[in-house]
């Protein structure tokens with residue numbers, strides 16, 4: 001019996017949870033139970049809500065680890081975009097262990113950004129990368145190996161080396177998306193995946209849950225998926241989600257006129273919410289919309305054959 005199992009068992013027994021229920025909990029998997037809400041636990045085990053809360057608190061007590069803040073922050077690596085303006089905006093890059101949402105209209109460059117950071121994650125740390133593998137979950141069949149190859153060629157990177165570390169899955173339905181998200185948790189451990197992409201998060205949900213009547217079950221399903229992805233963050237992976245926009249699509253300054261799909265269900269789950277918008281030519285604007293650790297602000301960049309690049313000086 002490993003230490004954690006022993007600790008959890010002891011904590012549960014001490015709180016007066018019956019051995020039979022403890023057995024059921026271990027069957028479900030403590031890692032699974034740990035992230036359940038008390039009402040979910042009530043439903044799963046047919047127990048009363050007081051017992052459910054007791055269980056969650058007992059399990060929680062064995063996971064709560066108090067340490068100096070310096071240790072929490074110090075070892076987090078950052079994945080650089082490689083465009084100074086954006087990396088400055090992001091406080092040095094995308095931080096390990098965080099969940100990032102990037103939303104914008106079609107053709108704003110969400111998939112381009114996803115593929116660009118996929119390449120960067122493969123690079124060594126001294127080149128701004130994570131030197132880890134990437135798990136790319138594609139719900140819109142937007143991923144293009146030819147485009148990755150082109151970006152690599154223009155950046156003088158070996159496409160084979162980059163591609164070898166990209167684990168790709170096409171998830172056409174919410175069911176496949178759930179399976180993929182669960183697999184992601186194993187891949188972090190088994191394959192050393194450090195970046196998980198979901199491009200895009202809401203599209204299968206929007207296809208399968210239609211109309212106002214299905215809104216509540218849809219929100220519930222999205223929430224469940226987000227909880228799985230949050231667990232990936234706890235294992236220090238970066239989770240990068242793209243999202244479509246809904247609402248009025250207007251002219252001029254668009255942020256107020258449209259919102260990310262799924263709106264309030266994602267709420268404050270992401271640590272960082274970014275908006276991407278198309279400007280003149282190949283230029284794009286990226287804006288920090290919501291963040292627990294960054295100031296609001298924006299940066300301008302361009303998309304060209306090499307991927308995400310600085311705006312050329314002749315602009």
Ligand SMILES: Nc1ncnc2c1ncn2[C@@H]1O[C@H](COP(=O)(O)OP(=O)(O)O)[C@@H](O)[C@H]1O
Nearest residue numbers: 104105106107108109110111112113303304305
């Ligand atoms: N090979 C390329 N070279 C230069 N720009 C490209 C290339 N491929 C795509 N783009 C730019 O990216 C846009 C598509 O972006 P994309 O990331 O697919 O949008 P989204 O995922 O937000 O719908 C194209 O309209 C084009 O401006």
Ligand SMILES: [Mg+2]
Nearest residue numbers: 110111140142
């Ligand atoms: Mg796309």
